[in-house]
Amino acid sequence: MPRRPWIGLLCFWPGLPQIWTGQEVFGLMLAGFFAATVNLAVAARWVWVEAFAPGWADFFAAAAILTWSVAFAYTSWWVWLCHPERHRQEINRLFQEAVEAYLQGKWNESRRRIERILALDDTDADALLQLGAIHVRTHQPEAARRAFRQCLEQDGGSKWRWEVERALAALDSPAS
Known part of the structure; x- marks a missing residue:
């Protein structure tokens, strides 16, 4: 599979396309932030329910969705408009x-x-x-x-x- 479409498929996991294309630091930061928000959302909703005040689970879930959406939009834009191919x-x-x-x-x-x-x-x-x-x-x-x-x-x-x-x-x- 050519590199450009493959990178397009990778954009479903934030940070992975950036790491694949040589932007390791940015990709790791993006992936780390996304993973942290997803983990906090899961932990606040189902694991440590008593540890977080009401509403924090929704906040972490919204942050995870927002992070994913922004990363997906940025990567899609880069792959289709800025990629060297x-x-x-x-x-x-x-x-x-x-x-x-x-x-x-x-x-x-x-x-x-x-x-x-x-x-x-x-x-x-x-x-x-x-x-x-x-x-x-x-x-x-x-x-x-x-x-x-x-x-x-x-x-x-x-x-x-x-x-x-x-x-x-x-x-x-x-x-x-």
């Missing part, structure tokens, strides 16, 4: 233009297009590799190292491991 055609066009500008020696023009790609999909390993190459050409070794290391951290970065390791070795050699 929605912008795949524009990303491909921008990448082609960036490579053409790079080959013509128009480093800044290429960098701007790559940065636009990364604004749409910050996990694009191909764009990160290209950004690292641009930084090498423009004599920005620290920025190049950052881009290359970030490339290796992405799912698609393993296909570029050999090239990135060679580029990092070249940056670390005394001649550069």
Whole structure:
């Protein structure tokens, strides 16, 4: 199943889609808050009935429903409007233009297009590799190292491991 619909299915449990897409801290906070409100609602209604004043069970249930509704709405909005797959055609066009500008020696023009790609999909390993190459050409070794290391951290970065390791070795050699 493609990633975007799978994330859409995950939105029924708050926090899970965020964890799946790399927003671990936000996802854990959302999941923790939802789980806490659900547990408090269940405990106040059926387990520790005497421990809570009247009305608290309804408050916790409402908080759980509200948390679920907001998380579901946010995740649905993100999956259908902001997910990188929605912008795949524009990303491909921008990448082609960036490579053409790079080959013509128009480093800044290429960098701007790559940065636009990364604004749409910050996990694009191909764009990160290209950004690292641009930084090498423009004599920005620290920025190049950052881009290359970030490339290796992405799912698609393993296909570029050999090239990135060679580029990092070249940056670390005394001649550069």
